[in-house]
Amino acid sequence: METNYFAQLNGVNVNGHTEKKNGLTYLSWAWAWGEIKKAFPDATYTIYENANGWFYHTDGKTCWVKTGVTVNGVEHIEYLPVMDYKNKSIPADQVTSFDVNKAIQRSLTKACARHGLGLYIYAGEDLPEEEAANRPEIACHDCGEVIEDTTKRDGSRWAAEQIAAYAQHRFGRVLCPSCQKKAFKAEKEAQE
Numbered sequence: 001m002e003t004n005y006f007a008q009l010n011g012v013n014v015n016g017h018t019e020k021k022n023g024l025t026y027l028s029w030a031w032a033w034g035e036i037k038k039a040f041p042d043a044t045y046t047i048y049e050n051a052n053g054w055f056y057h058t059d060g061k062t063c064w065v066k067t068g069v070t071v072n073g074v075e076h077i078e079y080l081p082v083m084d085y086k087n088k089s090i091p092a093d094q095v096t097s098f099d100v101n102k103a104i105q106r107s108l109t110k111a112c113a114r115h116g117l118g119l120y121i122y123a124g125e126d127l128p129e130e131e132a133a134n135r136p137e138i139a140c141h142d143c144g145e146v147i148e149d150t151t152k153r154d155g156s157r158w159a160a161e162q163i164a165a166y167a168q169h170r171f172g173r174v175l176c177p178s179c180q181k182k183a184f185k186a187e188k189e190a191q192e
């Protein structure tokens with residue numbers, strides 16, 4: 001089933017392939033891409049150039065990169081600002097090719113995460129909403145229902161990918177919110 005590729009990549013243990021910088025966790029791009037290609041040899045990635053053929057885009061004030069990763073015929077596109085080591089946008093006139101290259105790698109790794117690989121690393125970050133057509137359906141492991149985006153109690157959006165990533169990390173399998181509740185209850189009962 002097409003929906004299972006997300007669970008497959010989401011189930012890959014990325015521990016030991018991350019690095020922490022300024023409180024944020026990053027996955028190594030070289031390693032992430034290696035894992036994707038191992039599972040899906042026909043996967044491709046794209047670095048989108050601007051009209052001048054540069055690897056970054058700018059409005060004259062700040063810069064950003066646009067990358068895409070295609071797995072199983074589904075492309076996830078990621079935009080990322082070119083930032084300094086404090087994760088602040090670098091003014092356009094101070095951006096170096098080194099900064100751009102780093103942003104491209106981070107952006108590509110994040111696009112891989114949208115396919116499931118190491119997604120839980122980004123669980124604390126807001127993933128911008130994508131067009132519905134661009135998102136594969138994710139099925140719950142236990143009940144088989146397609147997982148929908150939900151709204152958390154504080155009003156913020158909890159995307160289906162994030163729900164799945166959380167469950168994978170917490171329960172070892174992709175679960176919809178109601179099956180997560182059941183799994184949590186079962187855990188508690190087992191402890192009593």
Ligand SMILES: [Zn+2]
Pocket residue numbers: 140141142143144145175176177178179180
């Ligand atoms: Zn379920």
